[in-house]
Amino acid sequence: MTDSAHHADRPVKAAVFGTGSWGTAFGTVLADAGCEVTLWGRRPELAEAVNTTRTNPDYLPGIELPAGLRATTDPAEALDGADFAVLAVPSQTLRGNLAAWAPLLSADTVLVSLMKGVELGTTKRMSQVIEEVAGVPAERVAVVTGPNLAREIAQRLPAAAVVACRDGEVARRLQSACHTQYFRPYTNTDVVGCELGGAVKNVIGLAVGIADGMGLGDNAKGSLITRGLAETTRLGLAMGADPLTFSGLAGLGDLVATCSSPLSRNHTFGLNLGKGMTLEQTIAVTKQTAEGVKSCESVLDLARRHGVDMPITETVVGIVHDGKPPAVALKELMSRSAKPERR
Ligand SMILES: NC(=O)C1=CN([C@@H]2O[C@H](COP(=O)(O)OP(=O)(O)OC[C@H]3O[C@@H](n4cnc5c(N)ncnc54)[C@H](O)[C@@H]3O)[C@@H](O)[C@H]2O)C=CC1
Numbered sequence: 001m002t003d004s005a006h007h008a009d010r011p012v013k014a015a016v017f018g019t020g021s022w023g024t025a026f027g028t029v030l031a032d033a034g035c036e037v038t039l040w041g042r043r044p045e046l047a048e049a050v051n052t053t054r055t056n057p058d059y060l061p062g063i064e065l066p067a068g069l070r071a072t073t074d075p076a077e078a079l080d081g082a083d084f085a086v087l088a089v090p091s092q093t094l095r096g097n098l099a100a101w102a103p104l105l106s107a108d109t110v111l112v113s114l115m116k117g118v119e120l121g122t123t124k125r126m127s128q129v130i131e132e133v134a135g136v137p138a139e140r141v142a143v144v145t146g147p148n149l150a151r152e153i154a155q156r157l158p159a160a161a162v163v164a165c166r167d168g169e170v171a172r173r174l175q176s177a178c179h180t181q182y183f184r185p186y187t188n189t190d191v192v193g194c195e196l197g198g199a200v201k202n203v204i205g206l207a208v209g210i211a212d213g214m215g216l217g218d219n220a221k222g223s224l225i226t227r228g229l230a231e232t233t234r235l236g237l238a239m240g241a242d243p244l245t246f247s248g249l250a251g252l253g254d255l256v257a258t259c260s261s262p263l264s265r266n267h268t269f270g271l272n273l274g275k276g277m278t279l280e281q282t283i284a285v286t287k288q289t290a291e292g293v294k295s296c297e298s299v300l301d302l303a304r305r306h307g308v309d310m311p312i313t314e315t316v317v318g319i320v321h322d323g324k325p326p327a328v329a330l331k332e333l334m335s336r337s338a339k340p341e342r343r
């Protein structure tokens, strides 16, 4: 654990791009595991605050960050000697961000996605965007996902996670670099399933939030979680994922955490809509990235391209983007034709 994050006779080095809640929290995990970590952020005043107060007052107020974590606004400084370049920016800005950083990457740096979204327009998963923009093979791109609400992790509360890479040995290296007493990563080689699990759970989290806001009860929540997982699995199967991935941490685990936590931005976004706020009002009170708001459209696009029925995702798109009143959307969802459970 703490001693395992060493590469031959030197500590493992990691650059983390994004000084938001998850970038900072995962940087904390890496530093607690013994890595030398440099966070990159856009704003000099936030980098300065991280370095001088050892806190991130904007995203994780009140939580002490480890000494092995420092911040900079210079991407070249962050990447200097990095074994891992960890990406934690919003999914829809990744392409533009990475285009600027890619020329600074060394030939053997492993790129790690922390993001849970699907690119609008291209319907690409984040690892695909990374491969394309950085010009690296799939074997050099890894994904970290699972039930990992950032604030809980930064408070060093226990959690398990999945580290996925097509190359199992790369996944094992990253697993050892981020394994601590409170953070337990498992490896997986099903990158497609792990990424889809993370992206679609945000959409289902919105749906459950809307239902909670409307006061529909816990049976509705259990039904949405289960049928949400069923439609995620259908899409995964059509895209070549291993269906067992969806009953693991990247699927069920993350879905349950997101749908039951007041810390989830997607759940909270849905809750506000369900309580009757307009989309504009909800966006105005949302200060952080709620990926499902944009990714519900790209997930639905993916589903249509693969000929997969995703009624809950379609309902969320109807409410969030087409202005359909939640009560009307609920009626439509409940009036769908009756069918066997396993289909
Ligand atoms: N917060 C959480 O609990 C978890 C978040 N994630 C995923 O991590 C990713 C990042 O989310 P968070 O850190 O939570 O979001 P956040 O909203 O807390 O932070 C986003 C970061 O990206 C930066 N950013 C925003 N627009 C940018 C741009 N145009 N260019 C460069 N940087 C920009 C912000 O300044 C901030 O540092 C998302 O895909 C999210 O789904 C995954 C697991 C847990």
Ligand SMILES: O=C(CO)COP(=O)(O)O
Residues within 6 Å of the ligand: 116, 146, 147, 148, 149, 150, 202, 205, 254, 257, 258, 263, 264, 265, 266, 267, 289, 290, 291
């Ligand atoms: O992905 C997450 C927990 O695993 C965080 O969920 P939110 O993005 O909804 O806050």
